[in-house]
Amino acid sequence: MENLLNRRYEEAKTIYAAIGIDVEAVLTKLAQVxxxxxxxxxxxxxxxxxxxxxxxxxxxxxxxxxxxxxxxxxxxxxxxxxxxxxxxxxxxxxxxxxxxxxxxxxxxxxxxxxxxxxxxxxxxxxxxxxxxxxxxxxxxxxxxxxxxxxxxxxxxxxxxxxxxxxxxxxxxxxxxxxxxxxxxxxxxxxxxxxxxxxxxxxxxxxxxxxxxxxxxxxxxxxxxxxxxxxxxxxxxxxxxxxxxxxxxxxxxxxxxxxxxxxxxxxxxxxxxxxxxxxxxxxxxxxxxxxxxxxxxxxxxxxxxxxxxxxxxxxxxxxxxxxxxxxxxxxxxxxxxxxxxxxxxxxxxxxxxLEPTEMLKEVENKADFTTRLAMLEEMKSYPFGAIWDYYCETMDVPIRESWLADVKKYEIDVLLKR
Missing domain, CATH: 3.20.20.150 (Divalent-metal-dependent TIM barrel enzymes)
Structure with a gap:
């Protein structure tokens, strides 16, 4: 699972790099929120x-x-x-x-x-x-x-x-x-x-x-x-x-x-x-x-x-x-x-993960076609692979795996109140 997660992350990082996004810098910024x-x-x-x-x-x-x-x-x-x-x-x-x-x-x-x-x-x-x-x-x-x-x-x-x-x-x-x-x-x-x-x-x-x-x-x-x-x-x-x-x-x-x-x-x-x-x-x-x-x-x-x-x-x-x-x-x-x-x-x-500066540039050039096309294509970019990697590096559950722990806590603790 870890190898697959890292591979998906590296592939996603390459895809985002092609539009000028430094994924590692993004994750550093997110961690400060x-x-x-x-x-x-x-x-x-x-x-x-x-x-x-x-x-x-x-x-x-x-x-x-x-x-x-x-x-x-x-x-x-x-x-x-x-x-x-x-x-x-x-x-x-x-x-x-x-x-x-x-x-x-x-x-x-x-x-x-x-x-x-x-x-x-x-x-x-x-x-x-x-x-x-x-x-x-x-x-x-x-x-x-x-x-x-x-x-x-x-x-x-x-x-x-x-x-x-x-x-x-x-x-x-x-x-x-x-x-x-x-x-x-x-x-x-x-x-x-x-x-x-x-x-x-x-x-x-x-x-x-x-x-x-x-x-x-x-x-x-x-x-x-x-x-x-x-x-x-x-x-x-x-x-x-x-x-x-x-x-x-x-x-x-x-x-x-x-x-x-x-x-x-x-x-x-x-x-x-x-x-x-x-x-x-x-x-x-x-x-x-x-x-x-x-x-x-x-x-x-x-x-x-x-x-x-x-x-x-x-x-x-x-x-x-x-x-x-x-x-x-x-x-x-x-x-x-x-x-x-x-x-x-x-x-x-x-x-x-959005190429904000590029989008502002095309907007200032009145290239609204590129703006719309990029915004729509970005919706299918693999941000999920970046999110999974971020969760892994922050030592929290990946995807829905957290739910099983919550359900167990419900049985062990919450239902006994």
Whole structure:
């Protein structure tokens, strides 16, 4: 098998060399990509602080057995997934995933409540990203959190976001990797509102308070995430794309683009160059919307490949933060992590194997025939042989062989929970 794999790789490398692609340089570049794996796929977004039903535009469907019940089980499951994904990556935590026996509300969280996560990340050479949890809480009232009309409720969420930034700073300092900290709020109206301006004014002022404390960008990158609509906010969302993009630009924050947070016919791949041109930092939440923001497991569809191409063609790898964001409780949760992560990396590999400079050259000459012909022929180039070799060299399973290990883990561990 190894000889066959190497032979296929050498043949593929020769084919790509003929169009000017240095495959070894491509694999070196791919190995530098750090994905941020979302912890909430492992337990269906419940967390470990409260036993609250999901609310605030969040819903998970399915009842596949084996969801993590404790931080220890969640870390164990993440370890199983990570050994099947080539490269060194990060793990993305929500505030509700604190690992503590102390009864503490989210506005009183401290770095000490996440020490086990930091110790674990150090042991495995991982980075950590973070998110305040602005949903599934009694102070999510009438569809609002940080832009609520009641100042006391707003203050609770402002305080929660402030302590979240200090936790993120702790992650950055301890792990020596910048912690990307994303702020998303489900605030909005189910039906058409009279006053769209006032909630946005309150949200803007609240965010100004949240970000008033200066924290070095060496440790933390703040991002604001928009949404078109959500469950219970079908007619109006306070933190729209226009609001978040303008706030990010004005306040030198990153803008989070979530694949599922736009109109069903709208894509984010086309937005990347427009935003990056103005030196606005970008966080991607890569998901797969099916008719709405349903957060299906990422597959190798057209939009995923277009996102990867935009990142590569515009030299945005290393400048754009790539995180996964989906939660499917209808299938094995570890498999969901592995499938989505491997597909994101495969899409990036295919993009890196494209002769971008040659294609730009023919495009500038208005030779659109060659551009179209090459793009279509590239679809049948043997990138799979390169991917198999990459997995082998990174000591992760080749092709679908990882699935047997996941199935065994399901029998040995998950079904016994």
């Amino acid at each position: 750090k994905l941020s794996l979302h912890c909430w796929q492992g337990d269906d977004v419940h967390g470990f602080l409260r036993n609250e039903a999901l609310s605030g535009g969040i819903s998970v469907t399915g009842n596949y057995p084996g969801a993590a019940r404790t931080p220890q089980e969640l870390r164990q499951d993440l370890e199983k997934a990570l050994v099947m994904i080539p490269g060194k990556h990060k793990v993305n935590l929500h505030a509700i995933y604190a690992d503590t026996d102390e009864k503490v509300d989210i506005d009183a969280l401290e770095p000490k409540h996440f020490t086990p996560w930091v110790d674990w990340a150090k042991e495995h050479g991982l980075g950590l990203d973070f998110n305040p949890t602005c949903f599934s809480h009694p102070n999510f009232q009438n569809g609002f959190t940080i832009s609520h009309l009641d100042r006391n409720i707003r203050n609770f969420w402002i305080k929660h976001c402030k302590v979240s930034r200090r936790i993120a700073e702790y992650f950055g300092k301890e792990l020596k990797q910048t912690c990307v900290t994303n702020f998303w709020f489900p605030d909005g109206f189910k039906d058409v509102p009279i006053d769209r301006m006032a909630p946005r004014k309150r949200m803007k002022e609240a965010l100004d308070e949240v970000f008033a404390e200066k924290i070095s960008c060496q440790y933390i990158v703040d991002a604001v995430e928009s949404k078109l609509f959500g469950i219970g906010s079908e007619s109006y969302v306070v933190g729209s794309h226009e609001f978040c993009l303008n706030y990010a630009i004005q306040n030198k924050k990153a803008i989070c683009l979530d694949v599922g947070h736009f109109h069903p016919t709208e894509t984010i791949s086309n937005k990347l160059s427009a935003i990056a041109l103005f030196d606005t930092e970008i966080l991607l939440h890569v998901s797969r919307p099916v008719r709405w923001d349903s957060d299906h497991v990422v597959i190798m569809d057209d939009e995923l490949q277009e996102i990867a191409k935009e990142l590569v063609r515009n030299d945005l790898l290393g400048k754009v933060h790539i995180g996964l964001d989906y939660f499917d409780a209808s299938i094995n949760r570890i498999a969901a992590w592995v499938i989505g992560s491997r597909n994101m990396l495969k899409a990036l590999l295919r993009a890196l």
